[in-house]
Structure formats: structure tokens, C-alpha cells
Amino acid sequence: xxxxxxxxxxxxxxxxxxxxxxxxxxxxxxxxxxxxxxxxxxxxxxxxxxxxxxxxxxxxxxxxxxxxxxxxxxxxxxxxxxxxxxxxxxxxxxxxxxxxxxxxxxxxxxxxxxxxxxxxxxxxxxxxxxxxxxxxxxxxxxxxxxxxxxxxxxxxxxxxxxxxxxxxxxxxxxxxxxxxxxxxxxxxxxxxxxxxxxxxxxxxxxxxxxxxxxxxxxxxxxxxxxxxxxxxxxxxxxxxxxxxxxxxxxxxxxxxxxxx
Numbered sequence: 001x002x003x004x005x006x007x008x009x010x011x012x013x014x015x016x017x018x019x020x021x022x023x024x025x026x027x028x029x030x031x032x033x034x035x036x037x038x039x040x041x042x043x044x045x046x047x048x049x050x051x052x053x054x055x056x057x058x059x060x061x062x063x064x065x066x067x068x069x070x071x072x073x074x075x076x077x078x079x080x081x082x083x084x085x086x087x088x089x090x091x092x093x094x095x096x097x098x099x100x101x102x103x104x105x106x107x108x109x110x111x112x113x114x115x116x117x118x119x120x121x122x123x124x125x126x127x128x129x130x131x132x133x134x135x136x137x138x139x140x141x142x143x144x145x146x147x148x149x150x151x152x153x154x155x156x157x158x159x160x161x162x163x164x165x166x167x168x169x170x171x172x173x174x175x176x177x178x179x180x181x182x183x184x185x186x187x188x189x190x191x192x193x194x195x196x197x198x199x200x201x202x203x204x205x206x207x208x209x210x211x212x213x214x215x216x217x218x219x220x221x222x223x224x225x226x227x228x229x230x231x232x233x234x235x236x237x238x239x240x241x242x243x244x245x246x247x248x249x250x251x252x253x254x255x256x257x258x259x260x
């Protein structure tokens with residue numbers, strides 16, 4: 001489905017140094033896992049539904065499979081933002097350039113170690129929140145800018161605790177003009193969680209966190225119209241639907257189930 005991902009498992013072959021181009025044009029590599037190799041292939045939200053050929057080959061093997069990308073419901077939203085906030089964020093070229101540089105630096109980060117343990121949890125825990133903008137919403141700002149919203153916005157009282165959705169290492173914890181106080185957690189194998197607009201930060205870059213640890217508090221810093229948590233997850237450098245990850249765990253051992 002648009003906004004989801006698939007996995008490829010390879011066994012009985014050495015794929016160190018091997019790379020291929022996926023059906024959306026992105027370079028992919030395999031990660032060494034116990035007894036084999038694993039590759040995540042995410043499907044961006046703006047991918048048109050249809051059939052695609054996923055194929056690659058090297059000396060001694062070739063792989064080809066037709067991938068069907070299915071559609072999903074598209075929400076639309078018009079967002080009124082104060083002119084002063086727009087001037088300081090979306091309409092400030094330096095702020096946007098700084099965010100683009102930041103995003104390109106961290107989006108592809110991958111470690112061959114898996115840090116997450118079990119299911120991912122809601123970053124607001126049991127606290128009451130309202131989902132104001134679902135993942136995949138096509139949004140128009142009051143200045144005419146448009147975007148595919150690549151996360152889930154969770155409106156909650158300012159100061160509401162924000163918890164690590166799973167175990168990992170803090171990849172980034174600092175302030176950015178566009179996203180305000182921002183935390184990225186590296187969960188391993190190219191899975192990252194992103195948290196924007198925090199009121200304050202309760203972690204530092206390089207710190208190890210366990211699932212459920214406090215990482216910050218809900219706020220309205222950066223490009224924001226009210227207290228909320230912008231919660232996103234990237235897999236293999238692409239934002240996927242974070243709410244499909246919550247309550248689940250990437251089934252990296254899926255081939256064992258098929259053998260049974």
C-alpha cells in the first residue's frame with residue numbers, strides 16, 4: 001500500500017557490497033542478519049497505484065517479481081498559519097535550506113544492528129490526544145504552499161510527556177527553525193522515528209533509550225499552529241505510516257513462518 005513497505009530476504013549468498021535500484025528509482029542495499037540478508041523497500045505516499053517490476057541481478061543469481069501498489073484513502077486539509085509564523089518558517093529560505101540539509105543528512109542513516117524490541121508503542125502513551133492530521137494528508141497552507149503530510153499529528157495539552165516508541169539511540173536532539181525542538185531515534189536496520197515541535201527536550205544526541213523512556217514534552221515550536229506532536233517513522237529513508245507501525249513489529253523473520 002502507498003505509505004507502507006516490503007522486505008526482501010536472501011539466503012545462501014554473500015550480498016556484501018551489492019546494491020540495486022528499486023522500482024521507485026532508489027538505491028538499495030542488503031543488511032546482514034542471522035543466517036541471511038534483509039532489505040527494506042519503502043513505498044512513498046505519492047506513489048501512483050499500479051504494478052511495478054522489482055528486479056535485480058548479479059553473478060550467479062537474478063531476482064524479478066511484480067509488485068502491486070494499492071491505493072489508500074486520501075484526506076485533504078487547509079491549514080491557516082499566522083503570517084508571522086510563515087515568514088519565520090516556510091517563507092524563510094535559510095530555514096528551509098537548513099531543514100533540507102538536516103533531512104538529507106539523517107534520512108538514510110542505517111546501522112546493521114537492530115535496537116528495537118517487540119512492538120512499537122504510542123509516543124504519548126495513555127495520554128489523551130486528538131489526531132488532527134493523519135499520515136498521507138494532502139495539505140494546503142494559507143500562503144499557497146502544499147505538501148504530502150508525512151507523519152501523524154497528535155494534538156495534546158502542552159507539556160504532555162512524549163515517550164520513545166521503541167528502544168534505540170538518539171540520533172538528533174536539537175532545535176530547528178522549521179520543526180522546532182526535534183528528536184530522532186535510531187531503532188536500527190534503517191528504521192527511525194521523528195518527533196517535532198516539542199516544548200522541551202529530555203534527551204541528548206548519542207543517548208541510549210529504552211521503549212517508554214521520556215524524550216520530551218508536547219509543544220508548539222517551529223511551524224506549528226498549536227500544541228501537538230508530529231510523529232513520523234522512516235524506513236529505508238522514506239516516511240511510512242507510523243500508525244501502522246504502532247502495535248506491531250517489523251517481521252524480519254517472516255521467511256521462517258513461510259517455512260513452517
